[in-house]
Amino acid sequence: MKIIRTKDYEEMSRKAANLISAQILLKPDCVLGLATGSTPIGIYDQLVEWYKKGDLDFSTVKTVNLDEYKGLTRDNEQSYYYFMHHHLFDRVNIDEENTHVPNGKVENGDEECLRYEALIESMGGVDLQLLGLGRNGHIGFNEPAADFPKITHCVDLTESTIEANKRFFASADEVPRQAYTMGIGTIMKADKILVVANGEDKADAVAAMVQGKINPEVPASILQLHNNVILVADEAALSKLK
Numbered sequence: 001m002k003i004i005r006t007k008d009y010e011e012m013s014r015k016a017a018n019l020i021s022a023q024i025l026l027k028p029d030c031v032l033g034l035a036t037g038s039t040p041i042g043i044y045d046q047l048v049e050w051y052k053k054g055d056l057d058f059s060t061v062k063t064v065n066l067d068e069y070k071g072l073t074r075d076n077e078q079s080y081y082y083f084m085h086h087h088l089f090d091r092v093n094i095d096e097e098n099t100h101v102p103n104g105k106v107e108n109g110d111e112e113c114l115r116y117e118a119l120i121e122s123m124g125g126v127d128l129q130l131l132g133l134g135r136n137g138h139i140g141f142n143e144p145a146a147d148f149p150k151i152t153h154c155v156d157l158t159e160s161t162i163e164a165n166k167r168f169f170a171s172a173d174e175v176p177r178q179a180y181t182m183g184i185g186t187i188m189k190a191d192k193i194l195v196v197a198n199g200e201d202k203a204d205a206v207a208a209m210v211q212g213k214i215n216p217e218v219p220a221s222i223l224q225l226h227n228n229v230i231l232v233a234d235e236a237a238l239s240k241l242k
C-alpha cells in the first residue's frame, strides 16, 4: 500500500482529488466508485472547483456509489443519493443516468443487491474506488464480521456506526438500522483503490488496516492484499503506524 502523508485535511483533500482528476484525464469514460461520509466532502469541493475553472469534464464519467441506507427515500437529506447530488453530481456536468447509488427503498434486499452487483459488472467494473474508513475499520458499510462479504448485500449496522453517524440525524433512533453495501469482494475487484482518512479518531483503524492482521473483524485490512491501493491521510490519522 502506498501512503501519502499530508499535514492536514485540506492537503489530504487536494491530493486525493488530484488522483481522481488524473484518472478522469487519463480515461474520460472511466467508472469511479464513490464514497460518502464527512471525509470525502473536501475532495468533492476540490473537484467542483477544478470543474468550474474548466479543468475537469465529467460528461463521460460514470459513477457507482458504495452504499445506501435501507429505507430512506432519495429526497431524504440523510440518504446517500441526496448526499452525492448535493456535494457533487448537481455541481458538475455529470448525467444523472451515469450515476448510480443502491436504491434504499427497494424492500427486497436480495433483488436490489443482485441488480447492483450486475450493474457494476455490466459497466466493466470500477477503475478507481474511493473509500473512507470507519472508526471500527469498516469500508462501505462492511462492518466487522466473521468473514469478508463477497458481493453487494444488506447489512445490519453496528452500534458503533450508528453512534458515529447519529450526528447527521435528529437522534440515534432515526439512524436506519440496515444498509445496502458493495461487498468486500466487489471493492477488491476495482483496478485502483484510494483510501482517505483524517484525524486522530481514525488512527487506530488506519494502523489496523495497514499493519494489522488481515482479518474480517477489521474489514479494511483486506486491502493489504490489493496490489494498487493508495492511502492519503493526514499526520493525525497516521500517528499510530509503527
Ligand SMILES: O=P(O)(O)OC[C@H]1O[C@](O)(CO)[C@@H](O)[C@@H]1O
Pocket (backbone or CB within 6 Å): 035, 036, 037, 038, 039, 040, 131, 132, 133, 134, 135, 139, 140, 141, 161, 165
Ligand atoms: O468519513 P466519515 O464520516 O468519518 O465516515 C467514515 C465511513 O463511515 C461511513 O460514513 C459509513 O458509516 C462511510 O460511508 C465512510 O466511509
